[in-house]
Each structure stands twice: as C-alpha cells, then as structure tokens.
Amino acid sequence: AGDAAAGEDKIGTCVACHGTDGQGLAPIYPNLTGQSATYLESSIKAYRDGQRKGGNAALMTPMAQGLSDEDIADIAAYYSSQE
C-alpha cells in the first residue's frame, strides 16, 4: 500500500484540480476525498497507460505519465486518507 505522508509531497500538480483535501475545484473534476485507494491507483494507472479516453482523459493522461507506481500508490493513499 502507498504512504500517505510521502504522497503529500507528490500532489503538486494534482491540487490545481483536486485541491489538497480532494474536493474537486470544478464540477467536472471528481472528488477524491476518502475515495478507495485501490480504486484511485487503478484509475491513475489507467490514465497513465492510455486506457482512458473521453471525459478528462486528455487532461489527466499527461499528469499521470510522469508518475511511478510508487508515486501513484502514495498519492492514492494520501487522497484516500483525506476526510
């Protein structure tokens, strides 16, 4: 499982749309607060690996492409731990 504390240092590009607490800054961005870490990892990897088109994919894919599996696990753990 990821390390939420490490994740807090890796959300620099995420906060613009998802905020620091996971509440989306616009209705088209999903709220991540307390979301399942397993699901978040699965989604971020799907974007990273080009398995998602449509919706926000054009925006999210480049964001995810710079992330390692460990980064993704940490970021997922961080947002999942938010309340």
Place this chain on the structure above:
Amino acid sequence: AGDAAAGEDKIGTCVACHGTDGQGLAPIYPNLTGQSATYLESSIKAYRDGQRKGGNAALMTPMAQGLSDEDIADIAAYYSSQE
C-alpha cells in the same frame, strides 16, 4: 440536471458494487457517495461509449451500455445526492 428521485428507481444493477448509498462494496469499486454529478455523468458515458479500458472497464461498460443519457443523468444525481 438529472432527477435523483427518478435515479433511485434506476440503480438496480449499480447497487451490487456501489451499494444504495454509494459506498463501494469492495476496494476496487469507487465510492460514489456525494461525488460530483457532472463527473459521474462524464464517467458513465465514457464507459458506455467504450472510451475507458483497463481497471473495471470490462465490468462497467456492459452495465452502462443499456442506459440513456437521461438514465445516466438521473443515476448520477441520485448518487451525488447521497451522504
């Protein structure tokens, strides 16, 4: 926007994984409780229209394919209204 009350009658196939309140019944299923309705619509349509692969897409795509835009708006409104 969708009609949450109408949506409550349309979540028959959704509850097996997402529950009636939106809390995923397994870690791999996303929590939908209070999620942005705009985002939920965008996601369900992406599954319906085959724009999402990987993750749960193989499971979600057939679920979404039977839904009209109005069904999707109502279901999104329903889960978004859950607390």
